[in-house]
Amino acid sequence: MKKSILSLLFLGAVAMGNAQVKTPQASPAATVMQTIGLSEVTVEYSRPSANSRKVFGNLVPMNQVWRTGANGSTDITFKNDATFNGIAVPAGKYALYTIPSLNEWEVILYKDTEQWGAPKELKADLVAARTKVKAEKSVTTFETFNIGFDDLKTDKANLVMNWENTMVKVPIFMDSRKEVLESIKTTLKKKDAKAGDYHQAANYYLQEGIDLRKALEYTKKANSLQPDTYYMLKLKAEIEAANGMKKVAIATANQSLALAKKEGNEDYVKINTDNIEKWSNTKYKVSN
Numbered sequence: 001m002k003k004s005i006l007s008l009l010f011l012g013a014v015a016m017g018n019a020q021v022k023t024p025q026a027s028p029a030a031t032v033m034q035t036i037g038l039s040e041v042t043v044e045y046s047r048p049s050a051n052s053r054k055v056f057g058n059l060v061p062m063n064q065v066w067r068t069g070a071n072g073s074t075d076i077t078f079k080n081d082a083t084f085n086g087i088a089v090p091a092g093k094y095a096l097y098t099i100p101s102l103n104e105w106e107v108i109l110y111k112d113t114e115q116w117g118a119p120k121e122l123k124a125d126l127v128a129a130r131t132k133v134k135a136e137k138s139v140t141t142f143e144t145f146n147i148g149f150d151d152l153k154t155d156k157a158n159l160v161m162n163w164e165n166t167m168v169k170v171p172i173f174m175d176s177r178k179e180v181l182e183s184i185k186t187t188l189k190k191k192d193a194k195a196g197d198y199h200q201a202a203n204y205y206l207q208e209g210i211d212l213r214k215a216l217e218y219t220k221k222a223n224s225l226q227p228d229t230y231y232m233l234k235l236k237a238e239i240e241a242a243n244g245m246k247k248v249a250i251a252t253a254n255q256s257l258a259l260a261k262k263e264g265n266e267d268y269v270k271i272n273t274d275n276i277e278k279w280s281n282t283k284y285k286v287s288n
Contacts (some may be wrong), residue, residue: 027070032148037155037176041082043096045074049144055164056100065108065118068098068161069145073115076159083173084109085131094128098161098168104132105168131170138167154207180204188218195226199235206239215239230259230268237272241279250279 027048034041048070053059060066068074073095082089085107094109097118109129110122145163155176158169184201187193199222205215219236226232233256241249253272260268 029071030147034149034152034157036149036152036157036172037174038179039078039080039082039174039176041079041149041157041159041172041174042077043074043147043159044077045069045096045145045147046071047145050164056166060100060163063099063101065122066098066100067115067118068096069147072117073097073110073113074147075113076109078174080174083171083175084129085133085170085172087129087131089129092128097122100135100166102135104135106130106132107168107170133168133170136167136169138162138165141165154204177208181210195222195229195232198222198225199232202239203235206235206242212239212243216243228255228259230256230263230265233259234268234272234275237275241275246279250276253279 025046027046029044029046031042031044033043046069048059050059056062074097075093076096077093078089078091080091082091089109092111093113094111095113095115097108097110099106099108107130108122108127110119111126111128112119112123140162142162142164146161148160148162149157150160150169151158156171156173159172161168161170184204187197188201198218202215202218202222205211205218216239219232219239223229223232223236233252237249237252237256240252253276257269257272257276260272
């Protein structure tokens, strides 16, 4: 009998020792990755919820270093060198700390990512960037802390943090122009460069406002290699208009419009229609 009881106690102890109870995290982990230009920025953080509590000035003390989330440090990784609100930051992984206040937040990139929560004292030699940004009132109320990216352009975006009715934006710039221009130069030198290569190059030059004459050269080449393509003609018209060639732009847009109607692409029908109306009512310097 004793042996049976001892065996049961032993088996119970083993079971307790091997137990791996799984329950949902109060502040679940999240990862958000955003491509900016030709590079990537990744944020790993935990997402606490308000649960009917006041956030700033209560859950998150004002004017103190905050881990910018929950649990371990919130980490941000730049695949390439970046500019963080105007401050040059080398590629790498950093802890993202903040010091919230009523009208502005101080945002800090810290080289030590092994802290649990926020460190009691920030060491100056470990601070990679320290900057202040405006704290804005958001229209939407965020029950759960959220980090994301918004206002995306070809080589920049805003890192956006929302909780309760507070929103903070930090501009991030990833310089990809040199790499893109080198890619264009190398690709278009090849004998087998395709219409799509010239089209993409022309579009980049237009969007970035680099060299509108060169953009015109590229778009003409694209359309000669692949004529009667409505989306290529749409871009050609826009580049012609940007070069002050109003009459030519309208004629090209009409070609694109007719082809878009034939293909049943209502988006390009509208774009061309709007462009024709705009150029017809706007004074452009005619350079042709």
